Amino acid sequence: MNKEKLRKDLREKLLKLDNEKRNEKSQLCFKNLIELLKAKGLLSNEIVLGLFAPLNDEINIVESIAERVGTLAFPSVNEQAEMIFRESNFEDLVENTSFKVKILEPSLKSKVVTPDVLLVPGLAFGRKGERLGRGRGYYDKYLQNYKGITIGLSLDEQLVPEIPMEEHDCYLSWVVTDREVIEI
Helix, strand or coil: CCHHHHHHHHHHHHHCCCHHHHHHHHHHHHHHHHHHHHHCCCCCCCCEEECCCCCCCCCCCHHHHHCCCCEEEEEEECCCCCEEEEECCHHHCEEECCCCCCEEECCCCCCEECCCEEEECCCEECCCCCEECCCCCHHHHHHCCCCCEEEEECCHHHECCCCCCCCCCCCCCEEECCCCEEEC
Protein backbone atom coordinates (compact mmCIF):
# COMPACT_ATOMS: atom_id res chain seq x y z
CA MET A 1 0.00 0.00 0.00
CA ASN A 2 1.37 3.41 -0.88
CA LYS A 3 1.47 6.35 1.52
CA GLU A 4 -1.33 8.35 -0.10
CA LYS A 5 -3.74 5.40 -0.02
CA LEU A 6 -2.81 4.72 3.61
CA ARG A 7 -3.36 8.39 4.50
CA LYS A 8 -6.77 8.37 2.83
CA ASP A 9 -7.80 5.15 4.62
CA LEU A 10 -6.67 6.45 8.02
CA ARG A 11 -8.41 9.81 7.59
CA GLU A 12 -11.65 7.97 6.79
CA LYS A 13 -11.21 5.65 9.78
CA LEU A 14 -10.54 8.58 12.13
CA LEU A 15 -13.55 10.53 10.86
CA LYS A 16 -15.80 7.63 11.90
CA LEU A 17 -14.84 8.06 15.57
CA ASP A 18 -17.23 10.32 17.43
CA ASN A 19 -15.88 13.00 19.77
CA GLU A 20 -16.91 11.16 22.92
CA LYS A 21 -15.02 8.01 21.87
CA ARG A 22 -11.97 10.05 20.76
CA ASN A 23 -11.92 11.88 24.12
CA GLU A 24 -12.21 8.60 26.01
CA LYS A 25 -9.34 7.11 24.00
CA SER A 26 -7.28 10.31 24.42
CA GLN A 27 -7.56 9.99 28.21
CA LEU A 28 -6.45 6.33 28.08
CA CYS A 29 -3.50 7.36 25.90
CA PHE A 30 -2.68 10.15 28.36
CA LYS A 31 -2.71 7.65 31.24
CA ASN A 32 -0.30 5.35 29.37
CA LEU A 33 1.95 8.30 28.47
CA ILE A 34 2.12 9.49 32.09
CA GLU A 35 3.04 5.97 33.25
CA LEU A 36 5.83 5.83 30.65
CA LEU A 37 7.17 9.29 31.55
CA LYS A 38 7.11 8.44 35.27
CA ALA A 39 8.87 5.11 34.71
CA LYS A 40 11.63 6.81 32.70
CA GLY A 41 12.03 9.74 35.14
CA LEU A 42 10.82 12.22 32.54
CA LEU A 43 8.00 13.80 34.47
CA SER A 44 9.59 16.81 36.13
CA ASN A 45 9.80 20.58 36.09
CA GLU A 46 13.23 20.26 34.44
CA ILE A 47 11.83 18.72 31.24
CA VAL A 48 10.98 20.71 28.13
CA LEU A 49 8.12 18.79 26.52
CA GLY A 50 7.47 19.32 22.84
CA LEU A 51 3.90 18.65 21.85
CA PHE A 52 1.32 19.71 19.32
CA ALA A 53 -2.00 21.53 19.35
CA PRO A 54 -4.24 18.74 18.04
CA LEU A 55 -6.23 18.85 14.86
CA ASN A 56 -9.81 17.57 15.06
CA ASP A 57 -8.82 13.96 14.33
CA GLU A 58 -5.80 13.85 16.68
CA ILE A 59 -5.39 12.82 20.30
CA ASN A 60 -5.86 15.75 22.66
CA ILE A 61 -3.85 15.57 25.88
CA VAL A 62 -2.53 19.13 25.98
CA GLU A 63 -4.58 20.41 28.89
CA SER A 64 -4.10 17.19 30.86
CA ILE A 65 -0.32 17.21 30.59
CA ALA A 66 0.26 20.96 31.00
CA GLU A 67 0.12 20.75 34.79
CA ARG A 68 2.55 17.81 34.96
CA VAL A 69 5.70 19.17 33.27
CA GLY A 70 7.86 22.27 33.55
CA THR A 71 8.01 23.79 30.10
CA LEU A 72 5.77 23.20 27.11
CA ALA A 73 6.93 23.83 23.56
CA PHE A 74 4.88 23.81 20.37
CA PRO A 75 5.90 23.67 16.70
CA SER A 76 6.45 26.84 14.77
CA VAL A 77 8.21 27.76 11.53
CA ASN A 78 11.35 29.91 11.28
CA GLU A 79 12.40 32.32 8.51
CA GLN A 80 13.83 29.41 6.48
CA ALA A 81 10.45 27.60 6.59
CA GLU A 82 11.91 24.94 8.91
CA MET A 83 10.01 23.58 11.88
CA ILE A 84 11.28 24.71 15.27
CA PHE A 85 9.77 24.63 18.76
CA ARG A 86 8.84 27.66 20.82
CA GLU A 87 8.04 27.80 24.51
CA SER A 88 4.37 28.51 25.14
CA ASN A 89 1.36 27.65 27.22
CA PHE A 90 -1.58 26.16 25.35
CA GLU A 91 -3.85 29.11 26.12
CA ASP A 92 -1.29 31.51 24.57
CA LEU A 93 -1.26 29.79 21.17
CA VAL A 94 -2.62 31.75 18.21
CA GLU A 95 -4.23 30.53 15.02
CA ASN A 96 -1.78 30.57 12.12
CA THR A 97 -1.20 28.93 8.73
CA SER A 98 2.60 28.76 8.56
CA PHE A 99 2.36 24.94 8.17
CA LYS A 100 -0.03 25.48 5.25
CA VAL A 101 -2.99 24.39 7.39
CA LYS A 102 -4.84 26.35 10.05
CA ILE A 103 -3.44 25.31 13.44
CA LEU A 104 -2.64 26.84 16.80
CA GLU A 105 0.99 27.96 17.12
CA PRO A 106 3.13 29.91 19.57
CA SER A 107 3.70 33.60 19.04
CA LEU A 108 6.74 34.34 16.90
CA LYS A 109 8.06 36.32 19.88
CA SER A 110 8.18 33.17 22.02
CA LYS A 111 11.56 31.73 22.98
CA VAL A 112 12.95 29.01 20.67
CA VAL A 113 13.75 25.82 22.63
CA THR A 114 14.78 22.23 21.98
CA PRO A 115 12.44 19.74 23.66
CA ASP A 116 13.93 16.98 25.82
CA VAL A 117 10.95 14.79 24.97
CA LEU A 118 8.93 15.24 21.81
CA LEU A 119 5.34 14.01 21.41
CA VAL A 120 4.81 13.40 17.72
CA PRO A 121 1.48 13.36 15.87
CA GLY A 122 0.77 11.18 12.87
CA LEU A 123 -1.91 9.46 10.86
CA ALA A 124 -0.45 5.97 11.27
CA PHE A 125 2.21 4.27 13.38
CA GLY A 126 3.97 0.92 13.26
CA ARG A 127 5.35 -1.34 15.97
CA LYS A 128 8.93 -0.69 14.83
CA GLY A 129 8.64 3.07 15.35
CA GLU A 130 7.46 3.90 11.86
CA ARG A 131 5.31 6.99 11.44
CA LEU A 132 3.16 8.26 8.63
CA GLY A 133 2.55 11.99 8.84
CA ARG A 134 0.31 14.22 6.79
CA GLY A 135 2.77 14.42 3.90
CA ARG A 136 4.46 17.77 4.32
CA GLY A 137 7.67 16.44 5.87
CA TYR A 138 8.08 18.99 8.67
CA TYR A 139 8.50 16.42 11.43
CA ASP A 140 10.80 14.16 9.40
CA LYS A 141 13.09 17.09 8.61
CA TYR A 142 13.11 18.17 12.26
CA LEU A 143 13.70 14.64 13.55
CA GLN A 144 16.76 14.10 11.32
CA ASN A 145 18.85 16.21 13.71
CA TYR A 146 16.84 15.75 16.90
CA LYS A 147 18.68 13.83 19.63
CA GLY A 148 15.95 13.60 22.30
CA ILE A 149 13.24 11.05 23.00
CA THR A 150 10.40 10.79 20.49
CA ILE A 151 6.99 9.41 21.38
CA GLY A 152 4.26 8.89 18.83
CA LEU A 153 0.75 9.39 20.20
CA SER A 154 -1.79 7.16 18.58
CA LEU A 155 -5.22 5.69 18.87
CA ASP A 156 -5.14 1.91 18.65
CA GLU A 157 -6.96 2.28 15.30
CA GLN A 158 -3.90 4.09 13.91
CA LEU A 159 -1.52 1.15 14.45
CA VAL A 160 -0.94 -0.54 11.13
CA PRO A 161 1.09 -3.63 10.22
CA GLU A 162 3.18 -1.91 7.56
CA ILE A 163 4.11 1.66 6.69
CA PRO A 164 6.21 2.25 3.58
CA MET A 165 9.34 4.02 4.79
CA GLU A 166 11.63 6.13 2.63
CA GLU A 167 15.21 7.21 3.27
CA HIS A 168 14.16 10.57 4.74
CA ASP A 169 11.52 9.07 7.08
CA CYS A 170 12.44 8.90 10.77
CA TYR A 171 11.66 6.25 13.36
CA LEU A 172 10.36 7.04 16.85
CA SER A 173 11.62 5.85 20.25
CA TRP A 174 8.16 4.88 21.54
CA VAL A 175 4.56 4.62 20.37
CA VAL A 176 1.85 5.16 23.00
CA THR A 177 -1.75 4.22 22.27
CA ASP A 178 -4.94 4.04 24.27
CA ARG A 179 -4.24 0.30 24.75
CA GLU A 180 -0.47 -0.09 25.03
CA VAL A 181 3.02 1.37 25.22
CA ILE A 182 5.39 0.12 22.53
CA GLU A 183 9.13 0.46 23.12
CA ILE A 184 11.18 0.48 19.96
